[in-house]
Amino acid sequence: MNQAMEYKKVIYIHQYKALTFDCYGTLIDWENGILGVLKPLLLAHNTNLDDAQILELFAEFEAELEKGDYIKYREVLKRVVQKFGERFGFEPTADELNSLADSIQDWLPFSDTIEALKTLKQKFKLVIISNVDDDLFAFSAKHLQVEFDQIITAEQAKSYKPSLNNFRLAIERIDLPLEQILHVAASVYHDIVTAKSLGLSTVWVNRRAVQKGINTTGSAISQPDLEVPDLKTLAALSSAK
Structure with missing residues (x-):
């Protein structure tokens, strides 16, 4: 059984209409x-x-x-x-x-980020929820090479994840039922715990599973709905029949 099929048993990605992403640590190699x-x-x-x-x-x-x-x-x-x-x-x-x-x-994207985003863009609305200023994210947006449907920054929310406020603002702007939104992030502390507390499904991009590194994303106990080692795997899921 290949890796994508193994993950497919955990969650059915095609039920979602919008994917929300943390940026730094998930899309950008911060x-x-x-x-x-x-x-x-x-x-x-x-x-x-x-x-x-x-x-x-x-x-x-x-x-x-x-x-x-x-x-x-x-x-x-x-x-x-x-x-x-x-x-x-x-x-x-x-x-x-x-x-x-x-x-x-x-700061540059991870090697799999751009291609994965382009693949996912074909089937989902793509949204950013990031702890950053508007002007700073604008630099990163140029590197990411896709057009996001919504961009929610800490500057707009006037708070930082893991605050509920940032996610509530995103949910309001996306204007879809919670069950149609899937949040994708590398940080359990900043993202997974809060998103799940609001009723969102979550994907933990655990690059630590294949890359040796240090935890700069904070630690917390929460169970994501899906764990993938990279965005390439998530994109493969979206293309699986």
Whole structure:
């Protein structure tokens, strides 16, 4: 039995009309984007951390900042850099403070993302629900090469996932019954738990199943309706008879 057929036993994807996606970590390879900025920045300040340490601290600082009163994601990333400086005893320059947000325009999709989105676009409405600013996502949209039917950002919701607010705004705009919406995400903490609590079916894109890496998506206990190792597998499901 091939992998797609094995997954097909778990969920029947053709019952859905809209697929909602987390972006960073699901469609865009944000870990390499983060490391490409923070690793040399830290080394410039005589701080030598391995990839795991950098990504775990990033996740810690980001989650802390997103729990408070809403601030734009560009400011979140600026303060993440500041917190690295506070933790390791250095003062980032103005350019360094802006370096993470400025680098988003260069963060690239995973190798299977574009082809999978193009395949899925033939059968489903595609929607983004992302913890980002409108202008920052606009950079990523150019890399993704498909037209999304709706784009819901943290800037529009004035809150960050795992807040219910972001998903409720998306559901309102999509204007379909819950049973016709399938949420696709790499983060159990930010996405799967909240989406399921609202009655949405969920797909966990668990790239960790085939790629060795660090958990920057947060941990939480929740059972997705479907687990796939990549978007290529999800797209194959949509094409299966």
